[in-house]
Amino acid sequence: MAHEKHTAPEEGERQVSGGARDPATEAFLAHRGLLFTVAYEVLGSAADAEDVLQETWLRWVRADLEQVRDQRAFLVRITTRQALNRLRAVRRRREAYVGPWLPEPLLTAPDVAEDVELAESVSMALMLVLETLSPTERVVFVLREAFGFGYDDIAAAVAKSPAAVRQIAHRARRHVDARRPRRAVSSAEGRAVLESFRRAVETGDARALLKVLAPGVVLVSDGGGLAYAALRPVTGADRVVRVVAGGLGRVAGRFAVEPIAVNGGPALAVRVDGELDGVMVLGVADSRVTGLYYVRNPRKLSRLTSPTPLTLR
Numbered sequence: 001m002a003h004e005k006h007t008a009p010e011e012g013e014r015q016v017s018g019g020a021r022d023p024a025t026e027a028f029l030a031h032r033g034l035l036f037t038v039a040y041e042v043l044g045s046a047a048d049a050e051d052v053l054q055e056t057w058l059r060w061v062r063a064d065l066e067q068v069r070d071q072r073a074f075l076v077r078i079t080t081r082q083a084l085n086r087l088r089a090v091r092r093r094r095e096a097y098v099g100p101w102l103p104e105p106l107l108t109a110p111d112v113a114e115d116v117e118l119a120e121s122v123s124m125a126l127m128l129v130l131e132t133l134s135p136t137e138r139v140v141f142v143l144r145e146a147f148g149f150g151y152d153d154i155a156a157a158v159a160k161s162p163a164a165v166r167q168i169a170h171r172a173r174r175h176v177d178a179r180r181p182r183r184a185v186s187s188a189e190g191r192a193v194l195e196s197f198r199r200a201v202e203t204g205d206a207r208a209l210l211k212v213l214a215p216g217v218v219l220v221s222d223g224g225g226l227a228y229a230a231l232r233p234v235t236g237a238d239r240v241v242r243v244v245a246g247g248l249g250r251v252a253g254r255f256a257v258e259p260i261a262v263n264g265g266p267a268l269a270v271r272v273d274g275e276l277d278g279v280m281v282l283g284v285a286d287s288r289v290t291g292l293y294y295v296r297n298p299r300k301l302s303r304l305t306s307p308t309p310l311t312l313r
Helices: 023-030 032-043 046-060 071-095 110-114 116-121 124-130 135-146 151-158 162-177 187-203 206-212 237-250
Strands: 213-222 255-262 265-272 275-285 288-295
Touching: 023 032, 023 046, 023 071, 032 046, 032 071, 032 135, 046 071, 071 135, 071 151, 110 116, 110 187, 110 255, 116 135, 124 135, 124 162, 124 275, 124 288, 135 151, 135 162, 151 162, 187 206, 187 255, 187 265, 187 275, 187 288, 206 213, 206 237, 213 237, 255 275
Parallel strands: 213 288
Antiparallel strands: 255 265, 265 275, 275 288
């Protein structure tokens, strides 16, 4: 085999020695953002998604490109199969996870928030709903609803008949629609709610915090057994205010919050003595906070320094 590179290329790596264009690298890089987004939406983990891309690359460089009619579909099919296999394996690990499990948060650029379909597809709220699907249902839903792939293409990726895939898609859509947020929120509304929430947290104003929270707000904390976090979701505005106030009272060092965009939505980076302590992602509806997703597991905070490229195309 002429191509001997075994590490998946990153953005910007487009030439081999002598300046010659490498067709395999060119094609992979052209679709890398899409492949990562597919793997991430299936797995909810950037680390696992990167491993899937590595496995996809190893299979891609062994393929006879002259026999590949649609490189994008071929690459997505490889990625989907690897992501599905990995999801089945990590599901067993997540059953033993300490406390609630939340998706790995990704710092995202402003254009993600402006793309309503993309922002919703990677939102914490929706990705938690996807955790309640079976692995095959999740893959079918993601490929059909988020990326718009046809039933034949999905069938080839999951080794099912198109008729079976159609039934799975219908069942998964009905399941998700019963649990997903009812409407998308504009980025402007999200920023306004985030600012009100930020001021309430910074000032410790319990009344202002209560005002910005929806009555049925849910706080989910993920420490993974490595950082302090509630072991069960906390429901109700009054209870969430008490938990937040209690958490602020336990902070020993200098506390600060910074507005950022995570998974296409409003979030606060929480710092203690200048060090990142966690990230709190907000779910918003009707100008109130309906969900607070607080990730403190240090193993999940590595993708918050620079934006992760995401795309549905």
